[in-house]
Amino acid sequence: xxxxxxxxxxxxxxxxxxxxxxxxxxxxVFIGNKPxxxxxxxxxxxxxxxxxxxxxxxxxxxxxxxxxxxxxVATKRFLTDQAVIKNIKIDSEEFQNEQGKQIRVSSIxxxxxxx
Amino acid sequence: xxxxxxxxxxxxxxxxxxxxxxxxxxxxVFIGNKPxxxxxxxxxxxxxxxxxxxxxxxxxxxxxxxxxxxxxVATKRFLTDQAVIKNIKIDSEEFQNEQGKQIRVSSIxxxxxxx
Numbered sequence: 001x002x003x004x005x006x007x008x009x010x011x012x013x014x015x016x017x018x019x020x021x022x023x024x025x026x027x028x029v030f031i032g033n034k035p036x037x038x039x040x041x042x043x044x045x046x047x048x049x050x051x052x053x054x055x056x057x058x059x060x061x062x063x064x065x066x067x068x069x070x071x072x073v074a075t076k077r078f079l080t081d082q083a084v085i086k087n088i089k090i091d092s093e094e095f096q097n098e099q100g101k102q103i104r105v106s107s108i109x110x111x112x113x114x115x
Numbered sequence: 116x117x118x119x120x121x122x123x124x125x126x127x128x129x130x131x132x133x134x135x136x137x138x139x140x141x142x143x144v145f146i147g148n149k150p151x152x153x154x155x156x157x158x159x160x161x162x163x164x165x166x167x168x169x170x171x172x173x174x175x176x177x178x179x180x181x182x183x184x185x186x187x188v189a190t191k192r193f194l195t196d197q198a199v200i201k202n203i204k205i206d207s208e209e210f211q212n213e214q215g216k217q218i219r220v221s222s223i224x225x226x227x228x229x230x
Contacts, residue, residue: 064180068221072207077219088203090225092187104192106183110205 028056028109031067039066043074043112047083054086057110064108071110079112086113143171143224146182154181158189158227162198169201172225179223186225194227201228 020034021042029042039057046052059067075083092106135149136157144157154172161167172189174182190198207221 062180064183065177065221068179068205068223069207069219072205072221073219076207085205088205090183090187090200090203092184092191104184104188106180106187108183 023055026056027052027054028058031057031059031063031070033063036066036069039070040073040078043070044078047079047112047114054111054113057112058108060107061105064106067108067110071112075112082115083112084115085110087111138170141171142167142169143173146172146174146178146185148178151181151184154185155188155193158185159193162194162227162229169226169228172227173223175222176220179221182223182225186227190227197230198227199230200225202226 021029021038023029023042023046027046029039029046031039043055043057046055057067057071071085075085087109088111089109090106091109092104094102094104097103136144136153138144138157138161142161144154144161146154158170158172161170172182172186186200190200202224203226204224205221206224207219209217209219212218
């Protein structure tokens with residue numbers, strides 16, 4: 001028998017593990033400088049407990065390498081039989097920084113889907 | 116009339132600009148910590164003077180973000196009408212580091228092709 005309090009406790013633990021990682025309405029997660037495993041946990045839970053069909057791992061600039069790490073660890077280590085990398089897009093936008101200099105910032109979107 | 120010495124000089128300048136950037140036999144360039152524009156120049160020249168149909172920008176670990184930057188700057192700024200991003204693959208391999216710890220390193224391969 002499942003104890004209601006146990007479920008609540010589990011839920012709290014999970015929230016703790018993915019602390020500060022926000023999942024957008026379109027099932028995308030934006031990679032920043034929170035602890036690495038928070039992002040992995042957020043992605044894994046999205047497939048396992050939220051039953052999502054697809055999730056998009058997004059990042060800009062130096063966080064692009066990290067987004068690839070998150071996608072790889074989530075699919076190869078935790079979701080081996082459940083999720084795969086479906087699509088990868090890269091892009092960039094040019095804008096003026098505070099010093100008035102034109103700079104270009106790259107971005108990546110990695111779509112993970114059910115196997 | 117083209118002066119043979121001018122051509123040689125140009126060739127030397129180009130070699131200087133892409134100093135240390137090695138193009139593999141399969142038209143791939145591996146991104147590391149050489150100056151950023153050396154990689155961009157190597158990619159651009161491969162399309163413009165070497166007439167390649169395809170080139171693969173490869174990187175591992177933290178250099179993945181840089182590989183995306185190189186691909187974006189080369190295609191959007193220098194080869195706007197000539198090259199596009201054709202395909203992107205990510206992968207990772209797990210191995211034991213010097214401290215005997217299992218670590219996973221991600222990699223990326225960005226294929227650029229003629230428009």
